[in-house]
Amino acid sequence: MSGTSQTVPGGGRTNGDSRPDIATEAFLAHRNLLFTVAYEMLGSAADAEDVLQETWLRWADVDLGTVRDRRAYLVRITTRQALTRLRTLGRRKESYVGSWLPEPLLTTPDVAEDVELADSVSMAMLLVLETLKPTERAVFVLREVFDFGYDEIAEAVDKSPAAVRQIAHRAREHVAARRPRGAVSAAETRGVLEAFQRAVETGDVQSLLDILAPDVVLIGDGGGVKQAVPRPIVGAGKVSRLLAAGLGRLAAPVSLQPAQVNGHPALVFRLDGELDSVVAVRIDDGLITGLYAVRNPEKLAHMERETTLSR
Numbered sequence: 001m002s003g004t005s006q007t008v009p010g011g012g013r014t015n016g017d018s019r020p021d022i023a024t025e026a027f028l029a030h031r032n033l034l035f036t037v038a039y040e041m042l043g044s045a046a047d048a049e050d051v052l053q054e055t056w057l058r059w060a061d062v063d064l065g066t067v068r069d070r071r072a073y074l075v076r077i078t079t080r081q082a083l084t085r086l087r088t089l090g091r092r093k094e095s096y097v098g099s100w101l102p103e104p105l106l107t108t109p110d111v112a113e114d115v116e117l118a119d120s121v122s123m124a125m126l127l128v129l130e131t132l133k134p135t136e137r138a139v140f141v142l143r144e145v146f147d148f149g150y151d152e153i154a155e156a157v158d159k160s161p162a163a164v165r166q167i168a169h170r171a172r173e174h175v176a177a178r179r180p181r182g183a184v185s186a187a188e189t190r191g192v193l194e195a196f197q198r199a200v201e202t203g204d205v206q207s208l209l210d211i212l213a214p215d216v217v218l219i220g221d222g223g224g225v226k227q228a229v230p231r232p233i234v235g236a237g238k239v240s241r242l243l244a245a246g247l248g249r250l251a252a253p254v255s256l257q258p259a260q261v262n263g264h265p266a267l268v269f270r271l272d273g274e275l276d277s278v279v280a281v282r283i284d285d286g287l288i289t290g291l292y293a294v295r296n297p298e299k300l301a302h303m304e305r306e307t308t309l310s311r
Helices: 022-029 031-042 045-059 070-094 109-113 115-121 123-129 134-145 150-157 161-176 186-202 205-211 236-248
Strands: 212-221 254-261 264-271 274-284 287-294
Touching: 022 031, 022 045, 022 070, 031 045, 031 070, 031 115, 031 123, 031 134, 045 070, 070 134, 070 150, 109 115, 109 254, 115 123, 115 134, 123 134, 123 274, 123 287, 134 150, 134 161, 150 161, 186 205, 186 254, 186 264, 186 274, 186 287, 205 212, 205 236, 212 236, 254 274
Parallel strands: 212 287
Antiparallel strands: 254 264, 264 274, 274 287
16 A cells, blocks of 8 residues: 555545545445444444444455455455454443443434335344344345345355355344334334323323333343443333333433434433433334333444445
8 A cells, every 4th residue: 555545434545646546436435335234233333433444454455456346345344344343242242231232323314215224224123133143144134135145145254155045044034033023114103202202201101001012121221331221121011100200300401302313213312401312112013112222322422423324
């Protein structure tokens, strides 16, 4: 690499005349895709950004004359780096304080317009993907979300195409048994969230019970830094009472604002004007079956600006 070049995944590398070189142009052209692949595999924007940095460093040393398909080659590098980090992340989660939730993203409007992409990055789906083994997760993401061929995926995960087909089949069955039961429109989600917001703001337990499924699960992630429920709370009665009582005990002014998070409507809680937590939901048959509250400040960095995802 030239001594005058710079390596910045967000801004790329330039030659001495300030024009991006071929490697930089190719990387930047696919950057949002690469971030999305890494994020779906890791559930962490911070780790996905690190994977992009590692991908760039390897890509910058590649002889482009030997690369037939730059997009596939870049995805292969990203997948391998994400798999390595996913195994490390698994060890970190073992010592994580309290429940672990994916890192929420404030997403651009076009993400919601791509229904399949929005579904794949929803908090509910990312939690389902957490139940897969690392290679299963990589295969599922590359095949089901990004429609890569089995041969391309095989190169990325160092398996034979036949093995990848078996892994994909197993992962699909695993996900199908755990994913939300039916597609929920953005309008329906907004309607349920508005009802939830009114009930929480008024402390109306009965109104909460009306929109919570009997077996609803509340998961809170404070990361040991902010107070959160230490373990999942199950049951409409327990969850509604906890929510109604919780806001009533807060001394600082609270505001709830709708936002587009991971391609879906969600609520942002602010205490005294400061971002405190993000609450995403899972909806099945018109009722809330999952509430995911992220309070860990380290996971809220990507709620200050919109993130562009693509496939």
